Amino acid sequence: MELLSNLALGMEAAVTPANLMYCFLGAVLGTLIGVLPGIGPTATVAMLLPLTFTLDPLASLIMLAGIYYGAQYGGSTTAILINVPGEASAAVTALDGHQMARQGRAGPALAIAAIGSFIAGTLATFLVALMAKPLTAVALEFGPPEYFALVTLGLISSVALAHGSIVKALAAIAIGILFGTVGADLYTGAPRFTFGVIELTNGFDFVAMAIGLFGIAEILRNLEGTQATSLVAKKISGLMPTRADLKASISPIFRGSLIGSAIGILPGGGAALASFLAYSVEKKLSDQPERFGRGAIEGVAGPESANNAGAQTSFIPMLTLGIPTNPIMALMIGVMMIQGIIPGPSVAVEQPTLFWGVIASMWVGNMMLLVLNLPLVGLWARLLLVPYSMMFPAILVFSAVGLYTINSNSFDLYTVSMFGLLGYVLYKLDFEPAPLLLAFVLGPMLEDSLRRSLMLSQGDPSILFTRPISATLLAATLLILAVAVLPFVRKKREVIFEEEA
Amino acid sequence: MRLKSGNLHPLGLCGLLAAFTVAVLAASPAAAQEYPAKDIRMIVPFSAGSGADAAARQIATRLSEKLGKPIIIDNMPAGNTIVGADTVAKATPDGYTLLFHATQFIVSPALFKTLPYDTIKDFEPVARVTSQSLLLAIPTTLKIDNLKDFVAYAKKNPGLNYASTGLGSSLHLAGAYFDHVAGLKANHIPYKAAAQALADLVRGDVAYMFYPYPPFKPHIDAGKLKILGSSGAEKPAFFPEAQPMTAFGYKDFVLPAWHAVYAPAGTPKAIIDKLDKTLKEIADDPETRAKMSAIGIDLYYASSAELKKLLPQEIEKYARIIEIADVPKQ
CATH class of the missing domain: 3.40.190.150 (Bordetella uptake gene, domain 1)
Structure with missing residues (x-):
């Protein structure tokens, strides 16, 4: 049992008092910055980088990894409580999580997010231990045509994010894609929709957009009712999930973990995509899809598990190939290189303690987060009872400060204000912000990967259909489309059968 | 300053706490002293x-x-x-x-x-x-092991793809200038994320790329990438095997x-x-x-x-x- 002995070796290294402490420190710090909207883990890790020079490499990685997945926990807390997703992946959690909070069920929502993340973390740890090598090989096979197919799949399933009018969902997706085109064109340098504003050459900032569309728009909505005194209309009922809640969540947690683990390893940055996909899958599989967006616990369990699993599996390509799947992994590579360790296939062989120690520490860290977060659930939930007149200025200030610290760019504050207003208008017109946001993320990826595929093949579109992974994903997309149309087909068939009978 | 794993290092911790404090507190008022x-x-x-x-x-x-x-x-x-x-x-x-x-x-x-x-x-x-120094790397699937053969190959197969991290980036300009001095006709493919460019290079979807050394290293070790030259004026200290382009007769190719x-x-x-x-x-x-x-x-x-x-x-x-x-x- 090589796997067990490897994990045992890692565990031994991860549970020394010092490493446990760094793990705890990272996890707590991560939770804190996750709770403050806008202050991202990337900035925090970058800030702490010089301090790791004096630490042991394993201790550095354990602490920085703790910040990373701790932030995933913390980010969902604000998404659920005040509808401010601190991170791309938490935007989905806000959909049903915040509805649950408004119904007085913030406790179960937060608890299930923590439990789901823990289970996902555990599964992902074993998956990393078991399949690091083969999974890495798959990740390397993902070129532009494969991304194109994956994103198409994601966009098609994103229609499921909306509850209500399909036409409006499609309109929101179109708007999102258009916002995604803003900025200098990657291939020609031509500025698109920048109107001469230099700050727009890199496009709109995702976090600013998410905080605006969700958080700020939410505040505007709440201020509409003159009598709004606190966020929760009803009494807070039960802090822990009921047996029924747990039963409803268990399958989404496992499905979310699998989806998250698979997408997390792709170098194209999949955390947001993973949680969006997990949400779509849950909604598709549900008997009552109409509950989604109105406080369905599955809509919290699935995506939360997916983003945590993804956060963990994103270490695979980093450790085994030196390919960073996101900026934080790039920073981790920096940490390792300064310590004289070059990430790559040899790390697991030459530095088994480091490799398995980091992996084992993730499981330990997830356990700590669970222990840390469950008792806090009551405290967070009670926070909602704070009078709204005190709450909303605080949210505004924290969002603005947090956002500014990411890029030190005051333009992002205009962006957040603009998208706050837009979010409010969309709400008034019964549009959903979630498909818009997803399309904003996926639109540029779709364009990039399509154009790049065609550049690689020098204009021959068959590159999209002749590569196995890309062909399979496109076939899956067709299947989903077929399933979506199927009820329609089935009804027709029933009609035909009746006629024949 | 490397420590054995498992040792609690008080200084490291203090530094950590100090940094948090620095990060949280605003700068204290400056005393009128010598710079800084x-x-x-x-x-x-x-x-x-x-x-x-x-x-x-x-x-x-x-x-x-x-x-x-x-x-x-x-x-x-x-x-x-x-x-x-x-x-x-x-x-x-x-x-x-x-x-x-x-x-x-x-x-x-x-x-x-x-x-x-x-x-x-x-x-x-x-x-x-x-x-x-930016190193010129090609995938080993091309089965070419020196710059001269690569240039000959690229001349025989015009329209090879080379990757960069964006239009007008130093990586793009190194690639474009290389094409110019070597007399090649190639396609520039810009990427947003270097990680994807690297993956496409290792897979062979793009034929070459100028890039800093560390991200190449694991793939060189794994036998997936081959370094043919360097854009620096001299051999880089971290990878002396990489000959500068000037050594191959490309006299004014010094673009670190x-x-x-x-x-x-x-x-x-x-x-x-x-x-x-x-x-x-x-x-x-x-x-x-x-x-x-x-x-x-x-x-x-x-x-x-x-x-x-x-x-x-x-x-x-x-x-x-x-x-x-x-x-x-x-």
């Missing part, structure tokens, strides 16, 4: 986690140790580095706002139709600190990426001199050299005066390459 009397803000117009950011943080840590005041790194990646540079151009020239910029600083004047600042007039060069520190124009000469002198000490420090080498960057010092002379030459050189590469003005 308060925290220095160093603007890095690249995002946290990028290569330039890593170099800046290394240099800033050393500089801060020697000056005895914290240096706060401020990542301002907006607007293709223009916003960050412009912030420094318009900052009070008192030595408390500095700019750490890469090759893009010299490329921008030719790349953009308008800049809100004047690259020469609005800045006081402090010192150049690095030279980063490099980083330098600048201050707003009008910064007192005494301050510039002090910073310049301190940066020279850092450039001569073997420990810093080793740390930078680990991230694929060689220390390379040029004084304020030398940098002042170098800037217009480099701007002119890159303008010529941009013309050769036929990059449209943005």
Whole structure:
């Protein structure tokens, strides 16, 4: 049992008092910055980088990894409580999580997010231990045509994010894609929709957009009712999930973990995509899809598990190939290189303690987060009872400060204000912000990967259909489309059968 | 300073706590003393986690140790580095706002139709600190092991793809200039994320790419990539096997990426001199050299005066390459 002995070796290294402490420190710090909207883990890790020079490499990685997945926990807390997703992946959690909070069920929502993340973390740890090598090989096979197919799949399933009018969902997706085109064109340098504003050459900032569309728009909505005194209309009922809640969540947690683990390893940055996909899958599989967006616990369990699993599996390509799947992994590579360790296939062989120690520490860290977060659930939930007149200025200030610290760019504050207003208008017109946001993320990826595929093949579109992974994903997309149309087909068939009978 | 795993290191922890405090508390009021009397803000117009950011943080840590005041790194990646540079151009020239910029600083004047600042007039060069050789890598699936054969192969198969991290990036310009001097016809494929470009190179979807050494290393070790040459003037210390392009007869192919520190124009000469002198000490420090080498960057010092002379030459050189590469003005 090589796997067990490897994990045992890692565990031994991860549970020394010092490493446990760094793990705890990272996890707590991560939770804190996750709770403050806008202050991202990337900035925090970058800030702490010089301090790791004096630490042991394993201790550095354990602490920085703790910040990373701790932030995933913390980010969902604000998404659920005040509808401010601190991170791309938490935007989905806000959909049903915040509805649950408004119904007085913030406790179960937060608890299930923590439990789901823990289970996902555990599964992902074993998956990393078991399949690091083969999974890495798959990740390397993902070129532009494969991304194109994956994103198409994601966009098609994103229609499921909306509850209500399909036409409006499609309109929101179109708007999102258009916002995604803003900025200098990657291939020609031509500025698109920048109107001469230099700050727009890199496009709109995702976090600013998410905080605006969700958080700020939410505040505007709440201020509409003159009598709004606190966020929760009803009494807070039960802090822990009921047996029924747990039963409803268990399958989404496992499905979310699998989806998250698979997408997390792709170098194209999949955390947001993973949680969006997990949400779509849950909604598709549900008997009552109409509950989604109105406080369905599955809509919290699935995506939360997916983003945590993804956060963990994103270490695979980093450790085994030196390919960073996101900026934080790039920073981790920096940490390792300064310590004289070059990430790559040899790390697991030459530095088994480091490799398995980091992996084992993730499981330990997830356990700590669970222990840390469950008792806090009551405290967070009670926070909602704070009078709204005190709450909303605080949210505004924290969002603005947090956002500014990411890029030190005051333009992002205009962006957040603009998208706050837009979010409010969309709400008034019964549009959903979630498909818009997803399309904003996926639109540029779709364009990039399509154009790049065609550049690689020098204009021959068959590159999209002749590569196995890309062909399979496109076939899956067709299947989903077929399933979506199927009820329609089935009804027709029933009609035909009746006629024949 | 390496510690055995498992040892609790009190100093490391104290440092950690101190850093949190520094990060949370605002700078304390400055006493009117000799420079630096308060925290220095160093603007890095690249995002946290990028290569330039890593170099800046290394240099800033050393500089801060020697000056005895914290240096706060401020990542301002907006607007293709223009916003960050412009912030420094318009900052009070008192030595408390500095700019750490890469090759893009010299490329921008030719790349953009308008800049809100004047690259020469609005800045006081402090010192150049690095030279980063870009290595030319090809996938081993091509079964080619030297530059001469590769050029012959590329001539026989026009339309090979080469990757970069964006239009007008130093990687793109190195690739385009290589095509020019070697007489190749190739397609430039820009990427947003270097990770994807690298994966496509290893897989063989793109045929070659200029890039810093560290990300290539695991793939070289795994036998997936082969290094054919380097854009630096000399063999890089971190990978001496990489011959400079000049060794293959491409005489004026010397295009390393490099980083330098600048201050707003009008910064007192005494301050510039002090910073310049301190940066020279850092450039001569073997420990810093080793740390930078680990991230694929060689220390390379040029004084304020030398940098002042170098800037217009480099701007002119890159303008010529941009013309050769036929990059449209943005």
